[in-house]
Amino acid sequence: MIKLSNIDKYVDSKFQRVFILKGIDLEIEQGEFVTLMGPSGAGKSTLLNIIGLLDDDYVGDYEFEGEMVNKMKEKQRHALHKKEFGNIFQAYHLIDELTVYENIETPLLYRSVSSSERKSIVAELLDRFNMVAKKDLFPAQLSGGQQQLVGIARAIAGKPRVLLADEPTGNLHSNQAKQIMEVFAELNREGTTIIQATHAEENAAYGNRLLEIVDGKIEEDKILIK
């Protein structure tokens, strides 16, 4: 599904070229649950952003379902992102001015989903994450774990095939983290491809593949057997 070949990302400072990612070759099949681990500053977030089409400033080839992403026009890339990807962040990044309901609804608005369909999708998601009673609250009125659940609900509302999560549990207590990971596992069972970056060893256990990133390179790529 995703195929990266020889991806480099670097920044040029005055005297030298600093590589953030170097020579990344990576293939991810549909339905996988991949975990990226590695020391801080290794390049995990950078890699996720490239995969998620949020960063197009790199060299190398990126194929998505056989299409060359790095040759696409801005418009096509935007359409692809909208259709296939959902993002989850460490700091949740909900829109503070919108209620829980409206936050979940927003990506549907950008996808021109009809009003009645929107209602049923959001209601289903609220139900699934036990947030029905909280639908009219604002993000600031929720706990971190609840916010992240809204973040996940929002990310999957558009029914993306790939879910990208950058330290989704970084700001959460272990109980809350566990709950989030179980949701991920369930989504993965339902067919969603998940790529997450994390520092927590125990989170990796929910996935089926673990990539060790060190200094912008993939040091280790192992399949986890449950």
Place this chain on the structure above:
Amino acid sequence: MLRNYLIIAWRNLLRNKLRAAIHILGLAIGIAACFVIYNMLSYEYGFNRDVPGYDKIFRITTVTSHGEDRWPNVGVPFPMGDAVKDEVGGVESLARIFDNANAMVGLAERPTAFGRQRHVVYTEDKYFDIFPAKWLGGNPEKALNRPNTVVLTQSSVNKYFGEISVQEALGKELIYNDSISVQVTGIIEDIKENNDLIYTDYISLSTLTSSTSARKFINAENWDNVNSASQLYVQLSHPQQLSSYETSLDQIIDKYLNNEEGWSTEFFIEPLSDLHFTVNPNHTANKFTLMGLSIMAVFILMIACMNFINLETAQAIVRAKEIGIRKTLGSSRFQLMLQFFSETLVIALLALMLALLLTEFSVHYFAEMIPADMEINYLSTGNILFLLGLVVLVTLLSAIYPALMLTGYNPVKAIKNQLKDIHQNRWGYFVRKNLTVLQFTLSIGFIIGVLVISHQLKYLANESMGFNKELVLYADTPFLDESGRNDQLKESLERLSFVKSVSLSGDILASRSLFTTTIERHKGEEIEELGIQAKNGDSLFVDTYEVPLLVGKRIENDSTEILINETFMKDLGYDFPADAIGEQLVLYGERNVEVVGVVKDFNSRSLYEQIRPLVIFYEPEYFTKINVKLQANTNLQEAKSLLDKEMKELYPEEDSGFRFFDELVANFYQSEQKLQEVLSFATVLAILISGMGLFGLSAFTIAQRTKEISIRKVLGASASQILVLISREYMVLILIAFVLAVVPTWLLLEEWLKQFAYRTPMPISLYLLAGFLAFLLCVVIVGLHSLRTINRNPSEVLKSE
């Protein structure tokens, strides 16, 4: 989707109330100003539009010039009408009028009079071809084709005869100016108010041309006289080819006018659309003022839009996170811009509602600044389109830059708050600075304008006009009065103890009206013609106004004696007043007159104009004014009521009574005073809006520097050192704004001052004062914010960061 945008917009407004208040109030003021001015423009430019053939109707006007001096006049020499009729082709209709403002009207059978009627005119039946009226009675073709007939408007009929039918009114008799008896031969509907020619009584012109004395009065044969009352209207068949008509008019000049050395006369064809903006006895609008007002209104709106751009880009970092999130959720850049525009639209619509309230308020409280008859119809198509257009324009202007800037962010960086170091934001900072400078440039420009105009008005008030305007009252007396009552009145007033002197005259000493003619000097065979301004007065005329007589004696109520002023003395070729005494001249080509005295130059018009060569002559038949000088220390109001009482006894029909001369003189500068008021008002608004903008901007930027300020405090900086540090940046902006404001305002004001023959030199100190005021304003606003931050406890700030 739109609902979602609007929800966000609304919640954003509520969350940041200062921002909302500044935006809405500022834009509302700007929209209200533009709206009021738009209505003024459409009111003033809407005059005479209802006249059928609006584009084909013209008035012929005259400009007499001598060297640099130009004497424009809305009238033409009386014989011009016939000349145009005979010699200019392509004229569909032509009508002469002779305006008789303030005519006395009375009933024939009883000695009842209705006092002076402002809108009386002598004209011919062709007038109604050009300006069609709705006829209620009488024959439009014939009503004015013989002497001593009158066509009245419905309201005049009711005023003179009460509620009677049209049939009854036709054939009734009226007496105009105590001497002219006329019969009602036509009745028309009242003329609508948005016309400049709103006469109520139309007397046949032949009434004047068939009487010898009247012919003389209107100078029926004389090409050298231009009276603003004698006007000529034409309807042209080829209005696109004005130059060919002008050629024909030039031929008339060559044929009939023998201009003396250095003198020239030109005729102009003035379109009906300009009528409202040239000197007109009823109501005159000034194109220059209207343009100035429009520019001011647009500037005020621009300042408000700049506030919007400033505050929104300053807050970009706050908004950036939301924008970044929305991008990762799949929003396109276009959708984000749409969101930003709809947010701005919400603000603009709220501002619009407030603007309508402000408009209603300003129309009531600043009534004297807008035309009296003007009414704002909020639901007219023009107004609705204008307001909607304005709201859309304001939205686009305000939002386009912030929208482009905000939505251009890279989402990853936006979310991570890494924007501080990226290029786009430095550009935003640059724009913001420039807009602040521009706002203050405009505000400082406004302040300078107000100060300099006030200064010139004060200068005019203090400038001596060459006469004493205090303690003088004047009143109208009947025109062509043969009953001798004028002299009776003069005598009875002279008997009053508080009266110092009484004079009868054709006009008061200084007024808006202007009578120019020529006077001849015969040197053997050769006749030299000299252009003059003429005033008709008796022997006490100059005494009453305390115009100093330099040499010679007063006119001894003798029509062969004249007084001249110093300017005319020089035109005659004399350097010393004494030499001009005894100079023989010929007035109207028939009357020999002799210079018996020379008076010191005085301003008989506003100080806009240079003093013209002037002749004061004696022609008691045409006296229409009585002038009274009071003794010092007289109670003015008491004196006025006693004078009015005397007047009423002799002229029970006169109702206007005595007026104070100094008030009239002050009125010469009414339009300047109005300009000053309006500009002061605009200045307050401009300062208010830019002040609010600065308040919001500095609130935000200083809040961002809270941490820095606290650290500096911990490191030992004093409050004043920090204050200087923070305000320095703004001071530099004000300084740049000041420099930018000086040059254009200097040029503009120099142009404005040039209109005045008497003007103050450019007051540089006032420029500095304006700069200082802006500086002070800035220090206060920025200082207030800084102090609040400086006074916060550093430990508290640094802990929470």
